[in-house]
Amino acid sequence: MISSTPVLRQIDAPWHDEGPYATALRTGRGPLFLRRADGWLLPLDVERWCAEPDAADRTVLARCGRGPVLDIGCGPGRLVAELAALGRPALGIDVSPAAVARTLGSGGSALCRSVFDPLPREGSWGTALLMDGNIGIGGDPAALLTRTASLLTSHGTIIAEAATADVDECVNVQMTNAASYLPGTGFPWARVGVSALRTYADLCGLSTTETWASGDRTFVQMERRS
Template sequence: MSAPAQAPDLGRPDAAWHDGPYAAALRTGHGPLFLRRADGWLLPLDVERWCARPDPADHTVLARCDRGPVLDIGCGPGRLVAELAALGRPALGIDVSPAAVSRTVLSGGSALCRSVFDPLPREGSWGTALLMDGNIGIGGDPETLLGRTAALLAPNGTVIAETAPVDIDERVQVHMTDSSAHATGPLFPWARVGPRALRGYARRCGLSTTATWTSQGRTFTELTRGR
């Protein structure tokens, strides 16, 4: 068995998610919360949606989680893991945030406080891996992330990734902040990709695109690992 992929050499974002604005937002169930670039650009994070029950767009993803056990990478407060558990489907969430893991477990899901680049249970046998809510940005290197995710899958397993709705491919350094006025917390790498860029990264990781769809203004791509 090959060794797990190493996290990209851009610094790990764990500290930004452990405490501070992110943990506070999960405890209260609402923002405001942003990723802030050095030039002042802000990416709003939809904490209220993450902490609510799955919406119709989420259900288009859940309907495709039918190839075996599901790994939700960066599960956040665990709405998808909890829903899968309620449906009787085996699922595990992983997140570097203790607050996220705690909220997932309280909501009825199973979760571990781990990075996707840490050793994980059932490596090479997950039926579906989820990269939702912009989590294709984890580590700031989508190709490394997809390569690691592909290695976690069983043959013919799938990745369902939520992308930006427009064609974009950028890697940035950001702060987590609860205010538009100033940055707080450590700087860490992040990425945003659209469907076209995702397909290119996926091909290089041995993943083929099997579906792309949009629901409620959100865009999703299903990728399948070949044997």
């Protein structure tokens, strides 16, 4: 049996229970940013994350094929809860205890776990989701896609949300609710547009099967090659 207790390295992470990420999830609102040391800010859409699935989310849910769905970095769990309401087996994982608590409270199933930790049902997930910029987890898209592919069944699919800009970068950022930056508290994060994401998919043994846009969001669906 795998414990759902977060490992020690997660306790001091930027999303710990006393940090701005957890506060934003508990209140359901921002402001919340990823901030680079040079002052560049990426606004995080907390209000959308904490709302019901929107039209763009539903294009993703409609493409979750047969088999159980794993939502990597599930946040407050809107997609996991919606899949549960539809009678679909789904599990969210997130390194934030506040995110897991909110997901459970909304009717979804979730574990406080990193995608790089041991996970239930490895090799048998039908679909894995990397929404809301989560292709950036760890700052290494190739490592993330390789690990995610290993969790899937043969010909399982990954649906990832791409950056709207044509970008491929790994930067050191800080989670913040203000314009201040505290040296030494950053973590690596990647931003990947559609072209770069398709390239990473090919390098990781994945076939890109569909790319689509809904509103101002863009998604790429990849399939694990046998």
